[in-house]
């Protein structure tokens with residue numbers, strides 16, 4: 001029975017029922033009893049495996065098909081009436097053509113299955129920044145994950161009310177999980193998302209990438225706010241004041257690690273603390289006081305498991321100790337716990353690897369095989385996180401002082417630099433590039449442009465998106481956050497990382513906050529402001545980060561930067577402008593200015 005009087009929702013759900021023809025329809029109210037029954041059913045059918053309930057209470061395991069382990073960017077579409085509105089960074093098809101193509105695929109696809117109707121809120125219920133979605137799906141895995149990742153259930157309809165039409169219509173069917181028929185399609189002009197033939201999180205938890213980034217970025221442009229692929233963290237200073245920072249990095253570049261950073265001993269002793277507001281997505285809007293406020297629209301973490309351990313990210317690991325769903329990691333059959341590469345140095349001997357084969361984990365990994373898929377994930381409730389911010393559920397969000405961009409760059413990009421102003425910061429965002437990771441299908445380790453770390457997620461024309469950034473800056477004026485770029489991944493000639501990273505990234509955040517408060521000066525270089533010698537605190541890591549190494553970390557190599565700028569000009573011209581991206585003139589002016597600076 002429907003959980004809402006809203007005729008727009010009921011009409012749409014009826015249409016979806018008529019299309020997919022499920023045997024049964026279950027509205028998800030979010031109650032404990034309903035979720036417990038769904039878990040029991042998923043365990044009984046083998047869709048989920050129950051893990052050790054003493055060591056990992058409430059935790060479940062799920063395995064996806066080997067051909068369905070990551071987002072599929074080549075099968076992801078933005079369908080707008082005009083092709084130019086999707087722009088050069090998206091696959092496009094005319095909406096009518098796409099509906100005509102997909103409708104027969106969905107016709108009767110849920111025959112003999114149950115359709116779950118999931119109401120959910122992205123953002124705290126009652127927040128003026130929150131938005132409602134309704135996802136229909138034939139997957140219990142999706143229901144259980146959406147429960148962790150969103151505010152799911154009847155309460156979401158309270159935000160929508162009885163008459164509003166402003167909800168995102170999300171249709172998902174796993175169908176036959178056929179990679180040839182896999183489509184992840186956004187219809188921004190219809191507030192709709194259609195996903196078929198996948199059961200992998202990023203393709204099917206439609207509140208996340210599809211809604212909170214692709215659809216929301218489009219809504220944000222039209223409604224004057226921003227949806228960004230950014231973590232949100234708070235740094236509490238010894239005087240008790242908390243400064244909030246957002247940061248955008250391409251997928252699997254350590255956003256979750258930075259969001260949950262534990263400060264080095266010296267900082268802890270001085271009274272610094274770091275709080276996590278979000279690890280992946282920020283929705284930001286100007287507040288009444290003129291500043292930019294951010295909420296995390298999500299309610300959980302969909303984190304990459306490999307590499308997560310007590311040292312690299314204690315807080316993420318702690319977040320996974322209860323009520324978590326693990327996908328495509330390895331199982332230790334001796335005690336039904338989980339394992340992944342980088343958790344510790346002891347792969348279980350009696351293991352089940354991510355594809356389901358029973359193996360001797362020690363021999364298996366010794367032969368170079370991976371027990372866990374490199375993009376295996378945990379879906380963990382945010383409230384589990386030991387450093388979750390007290391402001392996590394604040395409907396007003398948190399005021400942002402600084403915005404950081406970054407990527408994996410072995411050379412060229414210094415450890416940290418600050419933009420000259422918001423326009424230059426927008427340019428820096430447009431210039432984010434990174435070596436590819438396992439979060440999307442395709443080759444790993446290739447340098448690709450990923451503007452604002454949003455390339456796979458901008459729901460409209462990238463040129464208009466950059467213009468929207470400039471418009472937001474103009475609106476924010478003096479209140480605009482300062483913009484920085486960081487690179488934790490710079491290497492020496494022998495391929496060794498120069499910077500220890502992880503908790504020591506606090507040292508860079510410290511400098512960033514000091515810059516926001518005008519507490520430190522900086523050196524002006526051709527590309528932006530760089531820390532003055534000695535201004536990055538290396539107390540406790542002096543042996544590792546010697547003054548020579550710090551010089552290398554902060555070096556701005558003229559030749560490399562001249563090449564970088566030439567590549568950016570090529571990227572703007574050939575990849576973007578030549579393919580229908582309208583690049584704002586201000587961004588070309590930045591390019592000209594930096595080029596002139598370098599020639600000096």
Ligand code: OXD
Nearest residue numbers: 202251252280302439
């Ligand atoms: C993610 C991603 O899952 O960016 O967050 O791929």
Ligand code: MN
Nearest residue numbers: 229251252280
């Ligand atoms: Mn992400």
